[in-house]
Amino acid sequence: MKLTLVQITTLALMLLAGQETMAAPTKKQRLVEPKRLRNDLKVKDLRRGAQKLQDIAYATKERNRVFGSPGHQATVDYIAGELRSLGGYYDVSLQPFTATYAEHSAEVSIDGEKIPKPSTFTYSPNGEFNDTPVVLVNNLGCEQADFPAAVEGKVALVKRGTCPFATKVSRAGTAKAAAILIYNNAPGDVSGTLGSATPGPEGPYVPVAGLSQAEGEKVVADLAAGKQVLADVKLDGIVEDRTTYNVIAETKGGNKDQVIMFGSHSDSVVAGPGINDNGSGSIALLTIAKNLAKYSVNNAVRFGWWSAEEYGLLGSEHYVAQLTQAQKDQIRLYLNFDMIASPNYALGVHDGDGSKFGQSGPAGSAEAEHNFAAYFKDIAKKPIIESEFSGRSDYGPFLDAGIAAGGLDTGAEGLKTDEEAKLFGGEAGVAYDVNYHQAGDDINNLAMDAFEINSKAISHAVATYALSFDSLGPKTKRVEKRAQGPEASSKHSNHRCGGDLAAI
Ligand SMILES: [Zn+2]
Structure with missing residues (x-):
């Protein structure tokens, strides 16, 4: 059954209301202090938590923790169970929502030669076409006129760039192409998402697969030489609605009108167990939440473990969408942690003041960056870099709702620069996370050292903001300036853990 938003919200409120009746802890607790909470953080706890998530994934036949899977459900149950075992220190709730699950495989041959690893696009329809002529699309296939009439019933070939993948695929659909191949405009894979299971007004989807730049350019050259090129294209996959859960935990103690919130996504992609992305952020927050339970707090501390981030920030979007304005106003700052132990890491602090990437956030976002920067400089004595504050992880929906945000990350598929290798060690020219x-x-x-460094930084932030919001400055209604490029129009479907485009 697909729950409506109203039904889901009602259910969530019922769950929350049910827990208000539970007894709050009665014993007198010491007020939290940043140094104590940092010292409580033990690497062995991080390692044990990460191992637990891996064991959870590998105990399932899918060997992953993708949303809607047994591995993800076990992850949710594990996190909630650990939090509920803390003597009622937290109100813990599971917030259900329904999202479209998609998983695809592609097989492509060109003139009988198998493409070794064609890539897939989330929400592609299925289909199989054999010995079908390939027709080159003009320009970048962003306009309907780019598709020649000859593409009808054939396999369209188009280069990546300028407009969302969904536009190219829908225009191919309108032109009645059998399927479309999108080749990369740079080295590397071209996989991404159509952003939504439902096609937009540009036209219906057709089966779509991705080729590398070299594979695509070879076909283009053959076509330019007047050769006929025949393709076999087979798309196979599942697209279905699945119910999944965010885990929300809030201290029973502390001022409920002054909430500091910390979040990370609990789901992985289909390909694997997702231990850096984002077991690292999830386990850091769980470990710190457990450590916090022996202290009292001045401000309420709330943690969120989001589901279906990998399918477009769906859990955090759902969470923010069901908040009333009054509830949004209670959250002074949201801090996000998505990939904090990348093997070839840089220590990144989200550029909340926009000094490097030109995108700032609501009042408090700049201060959140400066507070992390001061911590790394003065206490941890570690170098940092500013990382892009693009909204392409679970803090995006919070920014869109006018809530100050920030966070830490250690990099995804981007390549480490020479300068970063000098600062942090590791290998220049290699991905932060291969x-x-x-x-x-x-x-x-x-990288267990990065995992520990960042988890201590988060411990420091949890304790600091649990005590006071003074370091965040006044909460004024500043309208943030955020870039509205073509990708912004497709909402957060172009999310990428660690930042990058996945929809264009
Ligand atoms: Zn992630």
């Missing part, structure tokens, strides 16, 4: 969204994102993929 196993990003791959089966190899397992416990051996973690």
